[in-house]
Amino acid sequence: MTTMPSPTRTTLLSLRGVSKTFGAVNALTDIDLDVDAGEVVAIVGDNGAGKSTLVKVLAGVHQADSGSITFDGSDVQIADPSAAIHLGIATVFQDLSLCENLNVVENLFLGQELSPLRLDEVAMEVRSWELLRQLSAKIPTVRIPIASLSGGQRQTVAIARSLLGDPRVIILDEPTAALGVAQTAEVLDLIERLRERGLGVIMISHNMEDVRAVADRVVVLRLGRNNGEFDAHTVSSSEVVAAITGATDNVVTRRRDRLQNLEEQSGMASSHDGKETT
Numbered sequence: 001m002t003t004m005p006s007p008t009r010t011t012l013l014s015l016r017g018v019s020k021t022f023g024a025v026n027a028l029t030d031i032d033l034d035v036d037a038g039e040v041v042a043i044v045g046d047n048g049a050g051k052s053t054l055v056k057v058l059a060g061v062h063q064a065d066s067g068s069i070t071f072d073g074s075d076v077q078i079a080d081p082s083a084a085i086h087l088g089i090a091t092v093f094q095d096l097s098l099c100e101n102l103n104v105v106e107n108l109f110l111g112q113e114l115s116p117l118r119l120d121e122v123a124m125e126v127r128s129w130e131l132l133r134q135l136s137a138k139i140p141t142v143r144i145p146i147a148s149l150s151g152g153q154r155q156t157v158a159i160a161r162s163l164l165g166d167p168r169v170i171i172l173d174e175p176t177a178a179l180g181v182a183q184t185a186e187v188l189d190l191i192e193r194l195r196e197r198g199l200g201v202i203m204i205s206h207n208m209e210d211v212r213a214v215a216d217r218v219v220v221l222r223l224g225r226n227n228g229e230f231d232a233h234t235v236s237s238s239e240v241v242a243a244i245t246g247a248t249d250n251v252v253t254r255r256r257d258r259l260q261n262l263e264e265q266s267g268m269a270s271s272h273d274g275k276e277t278t
Contacts, residue, residue: 009036011073012200013058013089013169018067020053027053028224031067035169035200040191042203042215042232046244050224051204055173058202059091060084072168090162091171096154100147104128104139107146108161131160134197135190152183159190169200176210188214208237222246 013035020028028050035041045051056062058069060081069076071087078084084091098107105121105128114120114127128142137156139149146154155175162170172191176184191214194201205211211218215232220243228243241247 009039011036012071014070016068016070018054018057018064018069020057020062020065026224028057028064030225031221032226033219035202037168037200038195038198039217040195040201040203040215042205042211042218043221044205044208044211044218044240044244045221045227048223049221049244051221052173053224054221055091055093055171055202055204058084058089058171060089085165085167088166088168089171090165090167090169092155092158092162092173092175094174094177096158098146098154098158101145103145104132104142104149104157107157108142108164112164127164128160131163132156134163135160135193137190138186150183151179152186155179155183155187156190159194167199169202170194171202171204173204174206175203176205176207184210208240211240212237220244 011034013033015031015033018028018031018033019026031050031054033041033043033054043051043054053062057064058078060078060083063077063079069078071089076087078087078089081091099110102110105124108128108131109124114123125142132139132142135156137153137160139153139156146157149157159170159172159175175187175191179187188210191201191203195214203211203215212232218228218230218232218235218240219226220228220230220240222244223246227246228240230240230243
């Protein structure tokens with residue numbers, strides 16, 4: 001479970017030994033993770049692997065119980081969501097948190113409207129188009145209600161909103177879930193553009209085809225622990241699935257290892273008996 005050497009990049013985000021418990025449940029145990037500028041890191045794992053908890057720790061929703069988080073070379077504490085945003089970590093959650101009755105501009109600036117004296121509608125619309133053009137978004141008008149947009153277009157709006165604070169790391173939680181083929185391709189193109197802009201991207205996904213299409217590295221979580229890190233361009237799907245499911249640590253392999261140990265012990269005992277006889 002080794003990673004192929006990658007081109008030299010600047011490490012933006014680094015986690016070492018991060019753990020999080022909820023009562024008697026160890027949601028995360030000694031998690032290590034690095035994210036470089038201009039890199040897409042896919043985090044995969046089965047349900048209950050700790051992916052959502054890790055995202056919330058990085059987004060400031062939960063605070064790690066132990067371990068260290070380094071951002072841009074400095075040790076940091078992510079006490080709350082505003083601290084994460086201030087650092088330059090933006091998160092697009094799976095539900096997108098968009099208001100369907102509001103239009104694109106209103107969603108992009110919801111809670112952070114430009115209003116020196118009164119709402120500056122012109123400035124907000126101009127800024128909205130700038131963000132959408134950076135992503136080569138296919139949205140006909142910024143005054144269209146969110147309810148009228150496709151799933152891929154909604155994901156575009158959510159990602160554009162995350163860019164308002166000029167983040168350096170963007171976390172995408174299941175960005176292609178429940179999307180059709182064309183909409184999925186549109187979102188994957190967006191992720192490519194984020195990487196081209198030099199941002200570090202963390203992509204949580206269950207879809208290995210999507211992961212292989214855009215990710216540089218694949219980090220596997222299993223039962224709240226690191227269980228493998230791979231070069232996304234060379235690893236096979238079967239290797240990743242084996243790490244996700246723990247195929248290298250199951251009943252069959254444990255029984256095989258136990259038999260091998262018994263055989264080795266038996267051989268050592270026979271050898272010892274032979275020496276005593278002589």
